Amino acid sequence: MADVNITVDGKKVTAPAGTLLIEACKSVGIEVPSFCYYPNLSLQGACRMCLVKVEKMPKLQTACTTVISEGMIAITNNDEVRQARKSMVELLLGNHPLDCPVCDAGGECELQDMTFSYGAAESKFMEAKNHKDEQQWSPVVYFDRPRCILCYRCVRVCGEAMDVWALGVQNRGVVSVIAPNKEDHLECEECGMCIDICPVGALTSGAYRYKTRPWEMNHVGTICTHCGDGCKTTLGVRRSDSGMQIVRGDNRDKSGINGDFLCIKGRYAFDFADDPQRVTTPLIRRDGQLAPSTWEEAFELIGKRFAEIRDKEGGRAIGVVGSNRTTNEENYLLSKFARVVLKTNSIDHRRTADFPAFAAAMVGKPHAAATMRDVFNAPAILVIGNNPTEQHPLLAWQIRNNVRLHRARLYVINSRPIKLRRQATSFTEIPQGTEGQAAAFLGGDDSAAEALGSGSREMWVGLRDKLRGEGKLIIIFDSAIRGKDISALVKFGSAVSGAKFVCLGDYSNSRGAADMGLYPDFLPGYRPIADASTFKDEWGDMPTAPGLNVSQMAEAAAAGTLKGFYVVGSNPVGGLGLDPFAFSNTFVVVQDMFLTETAQMADVVLPSANAYEKAGTFTNTCGDIQLVKKAGEVSDVKSDFEMIVRIADATGFEVRKLVPFGGRGTSADMGQSRGAQSGEADRHVVWLEAHGLEPKMSPFDPMAILDEIQRLVPGYDVSRMNLLAGNDQHTTTVGTGQGGVQDAKLIAPANDNLFTSGTLGRYSRALNSVIENRNPEPAEEVAAD
Amino acid sequence: MRFSDEFEGRFSEMLSHYPTKRSVLVPTLLYAQDEVGYLSDEVIAELATRLDLTELEVRNVISYYSMLTTKARGKYNVQVCTNISCMLRGAEEIFEHCKKRLGVGPHGTTPDNLFSLEEVECIGACSWAPAVQVNYDFHENLTVDKMDQLFDECKKEGTQLRNL
Amino acid sequence: MPILKDIAAIAKGMSITFREMFAPTVVENYPDGPGPLKGAKVEPRYRGVHVLQRDENGLEKCVACFLCAAACPSNCIFIEAAENTNELRVSGAERYAKVYNIDYNRCIFCGYCVEACPTDAITHGHGFQNASFNASNLIYRKEQLLAAVPAHLGANAIFNRADVEGGAAAVPVPGS
Secondary structure (H helix, E strand, C coil): CEEEEEEECCCCEEEEEEEEEEHHHHHHHCCCCCCCCCCCCEEEEEECCCEEEEECCCCCEEEECCCCCCCCCEEECCCHHHHHHHHHHHHHHHHHHHHCCCCCCCCHHHHHHHHHHHHHCCCCCCCCCCCCCCCEEEECCCHHHHHHHHHHHCHHHHHHHHHCCEEEEEECCCHHHHEEECCCCCCCCCHHHHHHHHHCCCECCCCCCCCCCHCCEEEEEEEECCCCCCEEEEEEEEEEECEEEEEECCCCCCCCCCCCCCHHHHHHHCCHHHHHCCCCCCCEEEECCEEECCCCHHHHHHHHHHHHHHHHCCHHHEEECCCCCCCCCHHHHHHHHHHHHHHCCCCCCCCCCCHHHHHHHHCCCCCCCCCCHHHCCCCCEEEEEECCHHHCCCHHHHHHHHHHHHHHHHEECCCCCHHHHHCCCCEEEEECCCHHHHHHHHHCCCCHHHHHHHHHHHHHHHHHHHHHHCEEEEEECCCCCCCHHHHHHHHHHHHCCCCCCCCCEECCCHHCCCCCCCCEEHHHHEEEEHCCCCHHHHHHHCCCCCCCHHHHHHHHHHCCCCCEEEEECHHHHHHCCCHHHCCCCCEEEEEEECCHHHCCCCCCCECCCCCCCEEEEEECCCCCCEEEECCEEEEEECCHHHHHHHHHHHHCCCCCHHCCCCCCCCCCCCCCCCCCHHHHHHHHHHHHCCCCCCCCCCCCCHHHHHHHHHCCCCCCCCCHHHHHCEEEECCCCCCCCCCCCCCHHHHHCCCCCCCCCCCHHHHHHHHHHHHHCCCCCCCCCCCCC | CCCCCHHHHHHHHHCCCCCCHHHHHHHHHHHHHHHHEEEEECHHHHHHCCCCCCCCHHHHHHHHCCCCCCCCCCCCEEECCCCCHHHHHHHHHHHHHHHHHHCCCCCCCCCCCCEEEEEEECCCCCCHHCEEEECCEECCCCCHHHHHHHHHHHHHHHHHHHHH | CCHHHHHHHHHHHHHHHHHHHHCCCCCCCCCCCCCCCCCCCCCCCCCCEECCCCCCCCCCCCCCCCCCHCCCCCCCCCEEECCCCCCCCEEECCCEEEEEEEEECCCCCCCCHHHHHCCCCCCEEECCCCCCCCCCHEEEEEEHHHHCCCHHCCCHHHHHCHHHCCCCCCCCCCCC
């Protein structure tokens, strides 16, 4: 768009035509205060705080609704404007209770800041304030009516951005009030966006209410441990009796790929960490019972038994199961540990998408994997299968707001009338389980159209032609499309100019687990076992025959040939339905936070730290790699990384060969192994990296193995400095072209909805309280044009 | 829920007047209120479905306009204007009289469901103040006696209708 | 005559000595004096050991806003907040301090906390006899800092209602 020149406070400003005055001012560092204005939401003009003088206009104008025009001269700071702001604050405070000392927003309240910067010290109003009792709208949302300043941000974010429309404004004038959709309570997605966006303390979080104050916490920006989207969540932590307790989660740091967004899980479901059922001491089975023990004893026993089995029966007698929620470093280490220390290729994890097939199909297209940010900017999007609103809330947010703000065209092919159809240009319903056929049809197999139900052949051909005509299409699919269907879809995408792909996996590091080679037949980077040369040079000797997958391990255990079973942060018995009795003669070691079905049958249970209690990196489902930082701390648990290293040590393996730590001449652990605790420490890490001084002194420092990952895993050679600074970096998807031979039946999607999250969700009080409070029938879907 | 054919006719005609469905909400609410007497939960749910709105949005609009109500009213809704012209010519006296005569306060309904009383802002009949609007009919240049007359007539008509 | 100058100087100096010799003493007879303060005299604005005040209903004034902890330059105040319920009402507002510790190893008695307090809950008392051989004794807990329940409320009716209803004697709770 053409540029427009204006003058603000004597400064020349040039901005594209159509820019709002408030944004133009911001671009040159002139702050115009406002409450109701919020970027990317519709304009309201309700608070009158942004009044500025515009020359040749008779009265003060609201900067948030004034579009700049050529030659406009605005003054944001003369007596008239200052007086107007002062009066506005005075009016807002007319009935706003001055209970800042108890209010949760105290210290991070926009009204406080504005009163401090622009308000008057005294008020002309003598009237007694009108009090109304606080209301609880849902287990996680409280509403304090007198504090509300009626900026309508919550109403707009809930409706426009979330497409939930659960909040409204009732009555008018001075008696206006924000109202929830079900008379006195909310029935919504419980995302808490309204709380986050509230400039005052009118909407407060049930989880954080009255617990502490913002300046009393350390704020750690880390990656959410729930779904595969990789939102950045800022965890507020406070010292507690047993370490550091996570008190709240929010997204005050809007630099993440999620921008303004967080769903209920990222915001509230951190409380599994303090669940009383959490295991906090190593347990060893004695006389059929799991009894508390010491770390030394446990590691010694595990090391001895694993070494015994390996030496006597060979590495094939040991099976390893990795996790979808451990960091890349841990997954890589586990992969290396299994092959190099235990001498087995029998390593697997719960597969939630066919990533090997995806990587194989992407050969020669290293830049065709879309980032999460791309989804917000693409002109056209195709979603086949999945229900992103429930399973990938951030993805749904990106799609929804792309459609709303950029008029992107959305094509949905699904077996259910998913909520995203409301944003869709075209919604095509197909019979259940025929997503693969849809992909095949798009890939050119016309005969597949017959399985696709009632839609006529012409309709399908028309849709395909239309999609082919879309430039820069992003094609999104989940585990319903596997194997050759993925290659068909990628083939179809190749015909579209600039098409990109997203393959949806379910857990926070499902993609990372796949990339790091938690497969019996793949090394990290989807490199087949047979083609191990690069890794052999680095890792040393390892077995060359493909190992067993999870179900084969269970069969081998039942047949008595699997003697050792090592499970890291996974629950194959509960999640994949393995028969626990099959393992009765197997030495089972489980690292987990809770006594899951798998842990209950274990011989040794090691209490592990969760992703909020350790450092490392996560790769989200799009392949964006991000830094995970240590926020919480619970005494007497260890990170999976440390436990793997210690077990290797206990088997007599030289640890330095497993984790290449140290070696730069410095002789102190400079804190990395304990994880960064505050912004200052983060900057220190970046500084060290910039000067080539990262110490990596301890064998338990995940950063020591990140070097190896970046060197050996194709696509992971991203900017280390950007990564450490907390920015998302996109890994390129580089396969070897041999990934399509996986058994598609092994893929077991998580099928979590908005309020469940595997094992973690089972132990989250916040999620459970929301589930209990919901009506059995799903909330009525709403629509608005 | 079912509305009369007249309502349905008006409704479908109105839909063609506007680019978006939700625009017909306010007139539709008025017609529905005339037909049902007030905007019951059932009406709200029905209109929300028809217009692709949430019930909350419909309620928001209803609560904005004072002539829309979600509570049952009497057969005759007596709206006494007490804005400045009427007030100067004795509207307050008339309003007080109405309260006494009907035995209800503002927004009240008599036990026989015949009358409900409301104090309203200017109804645009300043030249003939004081004025009262009963349902859609204007009654002007009122005095207490005339008001009594009006009540009697309404009562007669109302009881007759009821006895039919 | 330098010697005369010296004599004059000595005489001037000694005159102060002799004058003070006959002036009444200003040394307090602490700790051998009478009364609970053992003879010490404390000026009204003396900043001693803190007192957490109660309101006219006997409820704690502290609402756990953490402003004192934020203002404290020696970082000696530790607070844990909790929410009042109908069953347990401790302060007048929604929130109260479940834990309120002041570490007198660190406190420098600057009075910033008192300045910061929006509810006038924390004040400086006149206590100064807090020396101890054991540093851990110097961490004062809320129970040690709280003012006594006002006498007219007698039985601490709000806190121990259950006790009173259960027939307990209506006497102020010692130490609170």
